[in-house]
Every structure is written in structure tokens, then in C-alpha cells.
Amino acid sequence: MDNLVSIKDIQTINHRLFGVCDISCDLNGGIEFCHKFTDPNHPFFLYDPKDDQCHDFLAENSHKTILYHSVDFLPSELPRDAS
Numbered sequence: 001m002d003n004l005v006s007i008k009d010i011q012t013i014n015h016r017l018f019g020v021c022d023i024s025c026d027l028n029g030g031i032e033f034c035h036k037f038t039d040p041n042h043p044f045f046l047y048d049p050k051d052d053q054c055h056d057f058l059a060e061n062s063h064k065t066i067l068y069h070s071v072d073f074l075p076s077e078l079p080r081d082a083s
Helices: 007-012
Strands: 019-021 045-048 053-055 066-069
Antiparallel strands (some): 045 066
């Protein structure tokens, strides 16, 4: 399967991508830099395309990083009466 967004794409992109909310939750799938899942207690991490590393959501890591959200069990977080 081809990546929708590859690491190379992100490293060479000319504009600033602020964040990604990945609803597919496929490790290294459509969004190649999905290296881990988030959870309700830690819903975001920061991805640094320069060194291909994930960082905790801290201000010192926020420069030139991409905010990433990928909860693999998000549908189970919805109320029972949601449609």
C-alpha cells in the first residue's frame, strides 16, 4: 500500500503542516510517520520530521514539529446513544 503522506513528503514540504488527526490508525500505514498510538490520557504527541522522532507534548519540543492524534479505539469513546 502506498502512503498517503510519507516521511519524505513531510521532510521536503515547503509549507508548515500544523497537525494530523489520523482516524485510520494504521502503524506506518497511510500516514507513514504514525509510529505509535495516542490514548485518552495522552491524546497527542509531537512528530519531528527532521529526525523522524516522536516527542511528548512539551513546549520545548513544539518548534517545527507536527501535532499528531491517533487514538486507535476512538469509536469506543463515543456515548452509546451517539449515531
